[in-house]
Structure formats: structure tokens, C-alpha cells
Amino acid sequence: MQNYLEFNFQINPLTPWNEILMAELITVGFDSFTETNEGILGYIQKELFQEKDLEQLHIFGMEEVEISYIFSEMPNINWNEEWEKNFSPINVENRVQIRAEFHASENLDYEIIIQPKMSFGTGHHATTYLMIQQMLDMDFRGKKVLDMGCGTGILAIFSKMKGAGDTLAIDIDEWSVENAKENAEGNHTEFRIEQGTAENLGNETFDIILANINRNILMSDISKYVSVLEEGGSLLLSGLCFFDVDDILEVCTAQKLTLKKKYQREEWVSLLLQK
Incomplete structure (x- = not known):
């Protein structure tokens, strides 16, 4: 298990900026998210975090949104359990299903079964x-x-x-x-x-x-x-x-x-x- 940092991001206005922030955080090493009423919780391995990378994200310089955050260390998280709780299947046009093994099959034209190593935000979906x-x-x-x-x-x-x-x-x-x-x-x-x-x-x-x-x-x-x-x-x-x-x-x-x-x-x- 890896030691992770948990970031509590407060976002105003919340939408669509919560999704956009998740997409940008993925590019600097964040690999799991939980949505809250005020923003998102984001997780990154402690050894990967560089505050300069975070501060240089495009979204932090935008006038249309205000973002603040605090963070703390969360050691010994079982991230396999975390993504299983948060990852939901994707149905595209009732023709393609993207799912994990533990999801039920919808018997569509195409079925892609994946074992993701990260928890995807809905923006990624x-x-x-x-x-x-x-x-x-x-x-x-x-x-x-x-x-x-x-x-x-x-x-x-x-x-x-x-x-x-x-x-x-x-x-x-x-x-x-x-x-x-x-x-x-x-x-x-x-x-x-x-x-x-x-x-x-x-x-x-x-x-x-x-x-x-x-x-x-x-x-x-x-x-x-x-x-x-x-x-x-x-x-x-x-x-x-x-x-x-x-x-x-x-x-x-x-x-x-x-x-x-x-x-x-x-x-x-x-x-x-x-x-």
C-alpha cells in the first residue's frame, strides 16, 4: 500500500469546474477522486506530489472560478477497494459497455472489460x-x-x-x-x-x-x-x-x-x- 495525500478542494461555482479540475489534476499525478457538496476530494501518492505542478495548472489562473484547498496525509489506503467503490460502467449509445469484471453484462454489441488501476472521475467517463x-x-x-x-x-x-x-x-x-x-x-x-x-x-x-x-x-x-x-x-x-x-x-x-x-x-x- 502507498501513502497518499488527500486534498480537499473548495470550488465556486461548483459546476462545471469540478469536472474540469479533476481532468487537470490527473495530468499531475492525482489518481482518485470523490465529489463533495462544495468541491472534490483528490488523492495523490505522497512521493509524486510537487506543489509547483499543482499551482501551474491552467484552471488556477482562470477568473471564472475560485478554488482553495487544504491537504493531509492518509497512509495505508487500500486503493483497489476505493476504485471498486467509485468506478461505474459506461454505456455508449446502448451499443458499447465498458465495465469491470464485477459489473453485470448488458449484452450489447461490444463489451470491453477493464481492470483500472485508478478511480476515474465522471469527466474522464x-x-x-x-x-x-x-x-x-x-x-x-x-x-x-x-x-x-x-x-x-x-x-x-x-x-x-x-x-x-x-x-x-x-x-x-x-x-x-x-x-x-x-x-x-x-x-x-x-x-x-x-x-x-x-x-x-x-x-x-x-x-x-x-x-x-x-x-x-x-x-x-x-x-x-x-x-x-x-x-x-x-x-x-x-x-x-x-x-x-x-x-x-x-x-x-x-x-x-x-x-x-x-x-x-x-x-x-x-x-x-x-x-
Whole structure:
């Protein structure tokens, strides 16, 4: 068991900023959340916490929301029990169910069974939903796919279920790489999984690139994605809030990408672009 810090974040106004804060906290190492009436409780391994990383998050500089926090140490938490209590299955368009082994099957067209190593906030659920929703209408048969920031490997797994060919999944976190390998095996799918970032990408090209990450990483890495995307290929983005869209599209337009489809769920957005 790891020693964790518990952060009590007070947020005013509460919505939609509680979801947005959770999404940003994930990028600096927070891996579990509980929603409260005034904000959220966020948890991070003590050895991973750097206060400068927290203070540099985009949301703390925004005039539209006020956030304050206090924190304390919480040793010897059984986090497997915590995520089991907080993780709920995702149903996408009554066609895809993403669930853990202890959830009942809904017998939909597609079923992805995962063993997450973290507790997802509902914001993460919304972005996962949006990515899967877009992917339902896309043709993956025989396509070469890249899943950037793969996390549990859900998107790479679904790509393979839809007939994708050679597929590469990349994540910066060691736990994500190991978890994606477990989930790939558990769903009887095979694809390459690497630890790293967009810097891992060389001259290998892809027909479809999936990136459910966050605004800052997308803004810095889109040019790299485009450089390895085949002409006519598709770039599917999420991890974006509605107020991020104009900035992202400005970068995409500069890279000669064309917006084909935009979906929004609550405050979250996904964008399907074509080279």
C-alpha cells in the first residue's frame, strides 16, 4: 500500500469546474477522486506530489472560478477497494459497455472489460464516451492505428474489436502501460504498447490517431501527430473542455486539418479531423 495525500478542494461555482479540475489534476499525478457538496476530494501518492505542478495548472489562473484547498496525509489506503467503490460502467449509445469484471453484462454489441488501476472521475467517463461514440461511426477495418495517452487501453482495444490492423498504444506512465497490457489480454486483443510520449514517434505513419489527453499536451503535440498521419487519415481528439475548442481548432487549421465532426457531452468535447 502507498501513502497518499488527500486534498480537499473548495470550488465556486461548483459546476462545471469540478469536472474540469479533476481532468487537470490527473495530468499531475492525482489518481482518485470523490465529489463533495462544495468541491472534490483528490488523492495523490505522497512521493509524486510537487506543489509547483499543482499551482501551474491552467484552471488556477482562470477568473471564472475560485478554488482553495487544504491537504493531509492518509497512509495505508487500500486503493483497489476505493476504485471498486467509485468506478461505474459506461454505456455508449446502448451499443458499447465498458465495465469491470464485477459489473453485470448488458449484452450489447461490444463489451470491453477493464481492470483500472485508478478511480476515474465522471469527466474522464464523458471523454471516453465521446471517443467511443465517434469511433462507432468510423471504419477501422485494416487501418493502422495510434492511441496516444492510452491509459487503460480502452480505445486501442475497441479499435481492434472494430477490425483495426497494426495498432500502437503509448502512455507516459508505467502503470498505464502495464494496465493496458493486462486489459488487452483480458479482452483477447493484441497490439503494441510502449511507455513514452509523442517523442517516441519516428517515421512510422498511421491511418487513424486517437488522443484523449488534455488541452496542453494536445496543443504542443498536434504538429507531431500530423507529421505521422497518412494523407486522408483521421485524427480524433478529446480531453477538451468546450472553451478549449477555438484554441485547438486554430492549431489544427494551421496544420491543414479539416474538422469533420464535433460532439459535446456536458462540458466535454471531441473533435474528428481529417488530413
